[in-house]
Amino acid sequence: MVDLARVQKELHECNRDVQVSGINVTLKGDSLTHLIGTIPGPVGTPYEGGTFKIDITLTDGYPFEPPKMKFATKVWHPNISSQSGAICLDILKDQWSPALTLKTALLSIQALLSAPEPDDPQDAVVAQQYLRDHQTFVGTARYWTETFAKTSTLAADEKIQKLVEMGFPEAQVRSTLEANGWDENMALEKLLSS
Amino acid sequence: MDLDVRRTPPSSSSSSSSSSSSSTSFLIRMAIRISRSRCFSFLRRVFHYQNGSRSELGSNPFNSVTWMIMECIALSVQIIVTTYTLVVTKEERPVWPMRIWVFGYGFGCVISLILLYLRYWALYVSQTDDSDLEQQISHDESRALPSRMERCRTWIEFFFAIWFVMGNVWVFDSRFGSFHNAPKLHVLCISLLAWNAVTYSFPFILFVLLCCCVPILSNFLGYNMNMGSVDRGASDEQLSNLPSWKYKEIGNKEEITSCDECCICLAKYKEKEEIRQLPCSHIFHLNCVDQWLKIISCCPLCKQELER
Numbered sequence: 001m002v003d004l005a006r007v008q009k010e011l012h013e014c015n016r017d018v019q020v021s022g023i024n025v026t027l028k029g030d031s032l033t034h035l036i037g038t039i040p041g042p043v044g045t046p047y048e049g050g051t052f053k054i055d056i057t058l059t060d061g062y063p064f065e066p067p068k069m070k071f072a073t074k075v076w077h078p079n080i081s082s083q084s085g086a087i088c089l090d091i092l093k094d095q096w097s098p099a100l101t102l103k104t105a106l107l108s109i110q111a112l113l114s115a116p117e118p119d120d121p122q123d124a125v126v127a128q129q130y131l132r133d134h135q136t137f138v139g140t141a142r143y144w145t146e147t148f149a150k151t152s153t154l155a156a157d158e159k160i161q162k163l164v165e166m167g168f169p170e171a172q173v174r175s176t177l178e179a180n181g182w183d184e185n186m187a188l189e190k191l192l193s194s
Numbered sequence: 195m196d197l198d199v200r201r202t203p204p205s206s207s208s209s210s211s212s213s214s215s216s217s218t219s220f221l222i223r224m225a226i227r228i229s230r231s232r233c234f235s236f237l238r239r240v241f242h243y244q245n246g247s248r249s250e251l252g253s254n255p256f257n258s259v260t261w262m263i264m265e266c267i268a269l270s271v272q273i274i275v276t277t278y279t280l281v282v283t284k285e286e287r288p289v290w291p292m293r294i295w296v297f298g299y300g301f302g303c304v305i306s307l308i309l310l311y312l313r314y315w316a317l318y319v320s321q322t323d324d325s326d327l328e329q330q331i332s333h334d335e336s337r338a339l340p341s342r343m344e345r346c347r348t349w350i351e352f353f354f355a356i357w358f359v360m361g362n363v364w365v366f367d368s369r370f371g372s373f374h375n376a377p378k379l380h381v382l383c384i385s386l387l388a389w390n391a392v393t394y395s396f397p398f399i400l401f402v403l404l405c406c407c408v409p410i411l412s413n414f415l416g417y418n419m420n421m422g423s424v425d426r427g428a429s430d431e432q433l434s435n436l437p438s439w440k441y442k443e444i445g446n447k448e449e450i451t452s453c454d455e456c457c458i459c460l461a462k463y464k465e466k467e468e469i470r471q472l473p474c475s476h477i478f479h480l481n482c483v484d485q486w487l488k489i490i491s492c493c494p495l496c497k498q499e500l501e502r
Binding site for chain 2: 003005006009010013063064097098099101
């Protein structure tokens with residue numbers, strides 16, 4: 001069984017200093033075994049400014065087995081699959097230790113973003129590009145960050161702006177959009193019916 | 195070494211290619227030189243092993259004198275036994291194919307004995323000097339005999355295989371009182387069939403024996419074949435050697451040196467909870483750390499491995 005008490009504690013710990021670390025862990029559903037972690041892209045890298053979502057699944061052996069983590073946001077990085085989001089990181093595999101926590105694992109992933117290891121790649125194409133054509137790699141990584149890791153904030157602002165222009169109060173618009181998973185049409189229907 | 199090859203300058207190959215006959219002879223000589231160089235000796239061995247009849251002395255274990263003597267003994271024993279039984283059991287009245295089968299088997303044995311002698315003669319008497327490949331090529335006709343002999347050998351093996359199957363069918367099909375009519379012949383047939391069965395299944399038997407022997411041997415020698423992959427956990431004995439005690443709130447000096455919560459379950463130590471200390475002086479809840487050490491025997495905090 002998953003050590004639920006520990007997971008509770010970890011969530012509490014993590015969300016206490018979210019302002020400092022920028023790392024956030026939230027529940028995906030009702031169960032404590034499916035979580036979503038968010039990490040900010042490290043400053044000074046092509047991932048700067050992006051917010052990356054990481055899908056976390058805790059196996060029954062947790063904390064004696066590593067949590068299963070993969071990127072839900074598309075990332076252009078030698079050690080992260082551009083297709084599936086699978087992460088190539090030793091502490092998520094054989095170097096796991098029960099003294100590590102979700103937060104430290106997410107911090108390690110953040111560190112991996114700023115220090116890629118192209119010699120042990122997960123995505124061979126990206127690793128090749130990283131080694132042979134670094135300029136293009138930086139460009140692509142930045143483009144992917146702009147496109148996939150920033151959409152939520154940019155698009156959200158746009159959507160709010162749109163609905164506010166239709167004459168709804170901004171607070172109501174924001175809460176309705178959040179309740180409907182940022183689906184513009186659904187939120188509009190809700191707003192009109194209320 | 196391949197110095198031989200390098201010594202011939204590339205210009206010589208282009209000049210000799212003008213006339214086709216000289217170029218082919220050059221190529222042959224080249225091939226011979228290459229094949230003689232030591233770095234190809236392994237390949238040559240493999241080649242010769244696969245083409246048994248052309249092999250050098252001793253390169254094929256089935257052409258060694260010891261093996262041939264063993265074959266000779268086996269064949270002679272079979273021939274003697276069959277003739278003896280056939281002579282002794284003249285009065286016996288077996289089912290009709292049995293006597294034919296025994297006779298045919300003995301005949302096959304005689305032929306293979308002759309072939310064995312021919313093989314021995316071809317390998318050890320006629321080809322006294324076959325160390326030079328160039329000479330071998332010139333003496334092409336000397337290899338005609340071995341190749342024909344090889345074909346004969348294949349045929350005789352084929353004959354024995356068929357005869358074995360036929361014998362099985364006849365002997366075990368005609369068991370209606372044949373044992374009472376011709377007990378000696380019957381016993382001979384069965385023993386010959388058994389001998390054949392053993393020789394045919396010899397590779398399989400060898401394989402099974404190897405499969406049994408390797409684990410036993412490795413156990414005997416104390417070598418763990420799964421080392422490094424599976425056996426990373428600590429044994430119960432190792433765990434019991436580690437110090438442990440009950441936690442006490444006040445006056446516990448470990449409380450001062452390290453933090454007051456178990457980093458595995460992230461819970462604070464409570465009064466009378468069992469604590470275990472690792473050689474690196476890190477402390478954990480006994481239950482938590484034991485569960486981990488059984489998976490991988492190193493400290494969760496500093497990765498220091500436990501002594502074996």
